[in-house]
Amino acid sequence: MKVTNLSKIYRSGRAEVHALESVSFSVADGEFLAIMGASGSGKSTLLHLIGALDTPTSGEMEIDGVRLSGLSDRDLTRIRREKIGFIFQFFNLIPTLSARENVALPLMIARKDMKESGKRVDELLDLVHLSDRADHRPDELSGGEQQRVAIARSLVMDPAIILADEPTGNLDSHNADEIYALLRKLSDEFSRTVVMVTHDGAGAAHADRALFLKDGRIVGEKKIGKGTNAASVASAYQELAHPKGP
Numbered sequence: 586m587k588v589t590n591l592s593k594i595y596r597s598g599r600a601e602v603h604a605l606e607s608v609s610f611s612v613a614d615g616e617f618l619a620i621m622g623a624s625g626s627g628k629s630t631l632l633h634l635i636g637a638l639d640t641p642t643s644g645e646m647e648i649d650g651v652r653l654s655g656l657s658d659r660d661l662t663r664i665r666r667e668k669i670g671f672i673f674q675f676f677n678l679i680p681t682l683s684a685r686e687n688v689a690l691p692l693m694i695a696r697k698d699m700k701e702s703g704k705r706v707d708e709l710l711d712l713v714h715l716s717d718r719a720d721h722r723p724d725e726l727s728g729g730e731q732q733r734v735a736i737a738r739s740l741v742m743d744p745a746i747i748l749a750d751e752p753t754g755n756l757d758s759h760n761a762d763e764i765y766a767l768l769r770k771l772s773d774e775f776s777r778t779v780v781m782v783t784h785d786g787a788g789a790a791h792a793d794r795a796l797f798l799k800d801g802r803i804v805g806e807k808k809i810g811k812g813t814n815a816a817s818v819a820s821a822y823q824e825l826a827h828p829k830g831p
């Protein structure tokens with residue numbers, strides 16, 4: 586995945602918000618990238634653009650080898666469905682459906698064969714350790730369990746890219762660690778490209794690399810290795826995004 590000189594200006598009346606200014610970076614296939622930034626730094630805007638949920642004011646995105654600019658809404662919708670899985674802070678599950686039905690929903694919408702689908706849904710519920718909760722509705726599940734349902738759902742169309750927008754923003758640190766471990770596994774064992782937005786250094790420490798965003802611009806990045814812990818990611822972010830004067 587590659588973005589080049591990506592800018593987004595929101596206009597409402599005469600006011601303009603420059604949410605992203607000339608952002609460029611690439612993500613290797615199968616890489617786990619964390620994007621760290623304060624509230625309002627443009628993280629969700631960036632994720633929405635990468636996920637073809639919104640269009641940039643200028644700049645170019647390339648997803649799984651396909652350039653997005655100039656594509657019709659119909660083509661963008663297809664790319665979103667087939668290539669991208671989304672995970673959100675507030676889970677976005679359908680409250681009246683069971684865990685199994687929530688995971689199956691994208692397959693039903695895409696009119697996939699339901700016998701094949703049932704098998705796939707069960708495998709994914711197993712992957713996120715929720716086989717014994719398959720018939721529970723979201724209000725009968727903990728926050729961590731709900732997010733694991735959402736992760737299974739994000740995988741059901743077999744996307745190359747998983748985009749997660751503050752997936753642990755509503756979870757305690759124990760549940761957050763489970764989510765980070767699952768995202769790590771998607772990259773390591775299933776060769777998925779994972780892009781996770783977070784302001785948690787502990788989360789970013791699970792990634793291969795962290796990009797630091799401030800006021801709509803990339804101000805730096807940190808490669809994350811075996812010896813990189815949450816504190817060192819957090820301090821690298823602080824130094825680059827909020828440098829102290831001399």
Ligand SMILES: Nc1ncnc2c1ncn2[C@@H]1O[C@H](COP(=O)(O)OP(=O)(O)O)[C@@H](O)[C@H]1O
Nearest residue numbers: 595602604622623624625626627628629630631
């Ligand atoms: N739909 C919108 N209309 C106008 N301004 C927006 C809209 N969405 C986001 N913004 C503004 O763009 C900036 C970046 O927002 P956002 O991408 O949501 O940041 P983050 O996810 O890092 O908190 C903020 O100043 C926000 O107020």
Ligand SMILES: [Mg+2]
Nearest residue numbers: 628629630750
């Ligand atoms: Mg956001």
